[in-house]
Amino acid sequence: MNHKSANEVGSGTNNTCSGRRGITQKKMEDNQGRSVSETYHAPADRAKHEDILKSYNQLAANEMIALITDAMPDVAVILNRQRQVVYSNKMLMNLIAGAPVETAIGSRPGEFLSCLNAGIAPAGCGTGISCRYCGAVNAILECQKTGEQSQSECRISSRRNSTDVSFDLLVTAKPFRYAENDFIILSLKDISDQKRRRMLERMFFHDVLNTASGLNGMIQALKEEASGNEELNEYIEIAGKASNDLIEELVAQRSLAAAENGDLQTNVTRCSNLQLIHDVAAYLSHHEIADGKRIVVDPFSHSVQIDTDPQLLKRVLLNLVKNALEASKSGDIITLGSKIADTSVRFWVNNPGRMSEEVQSQIFQRSFSTKGAERGIGSYSVKLLTTKYLKGTVEFTSDEKSGTTFQIELPLGI
Secondary structure, three states: OOOOOOOOOOOOEOOOOEHHHOOOOOEEEOOOOOEEEOOOOOOOOOOOHHHHHHHHHHHHOOHHHHHHHHHOOOEEEEEOOOOOEEEEOHHHHHOOOOOOHHHHOOOOHHHHOOEHHHHHOEOEOOOOOHHHHOHHHHHHHHHHHHOOOEEEEEEEEEEEOOEEEEEEEEEEEEEEEEOOEEEEEEEEEEOHHHHHHHHHHHHHHHHHHHHHHHHHHHHHHHHHHOOOOHHHHHHHHHHHHHHHHHHHHHHHHHHHHHHHHOOOOOOOEEEEHHHHHHHHHHHHHOOHHHOOOEEEEOOOOOOOEEEEOHHHHHHHHHHHHHHHHHOOOOOOEEEEEEEEEOOEEEEEEEEOOOOOHHHHHHOOOOOOOOOOOOOOOHHHHHHHHHHHHOOOEEEEEEEOOOEEEEEEEEEOEO
16 A cells, blocks of 8 residues: 555545535534534544544554555455544455545545445434444444444445445454554455345245246146056156155255355254154155165164254255265165254264265365265255254264264254
């Protein structure tokens, strides 16, 4: 960052805001007759122009601050107590249309982003009625209140050169003390692409699942109409199975996407552990990956009623058995069972093969797979769903004598 002198920085900036923003402060009197700035949310007072320049020169003179902030991949600005920018890294230019970062000195976040709400607020960014719901100013205020890091998402609508611009930002505010002054380092991460991808994912799963469900309904109707035609019934049976598999796979991918985004909602009900095991075994016994192999439920499995999300648990068990089937040879037996252990219940899946040391060390990593570059989410999703949403644990053992056994342990109630 090419640091400018105090006379060059913040030209046109007064003790309210940068003049190029066109924001002025309305004044009113409190009950003691003192003039104060009007605000509907955050404090409206601003630092004097000379104080802002003093802070800027102190921070800009420290080469280590410049080195660290410019190495950050996201926008990083340093704010004073009045939430005004007193320093910024070079990444800020990406958000202010390539203007020199020094032009933002003295402004507040919503002002250098040309936020529409900041433009109509009585005393600029943070002081309007709409500012009460702004993730950026609330993260800053929370950080100032607690002295701890605060993070929030922020949506900003702005207008530049007669063009509407929208920002989706992840805002992180962290306290920072320098030269006996309290500052806040504010990180702004553009998550617009991430938010759009989530929206498109939801639309995709919604529309495709509706289509697949409609197809499944048509197949069932055809099955009833063709009850006397054995050859046609055979084809309809195959189509029906393919339709069910398609819906199952779509639901699985939707759940995984929601789980990764933190949007997955659990639906806890009471269910039978044995019923879940038998349902999984019955479903996969007719799957193409089970061709030439057998799935056996341990006859000594315990029976218990548990409070959990049965759909998520079933999905975890399906993934474990699928992985076991794919790792097995023709003629192998895959065994699954369940045992009660104090206040928890254990589910386990075993196949005769042994995993190599390389596979064992990477088995739960998201993109790792022994089945090709486009695979690698089966074991990863098992751990994600089990630990984060079912409040359980996952572990495995693998050796020549006993084969490979994956075990999940869940509380009897969550």
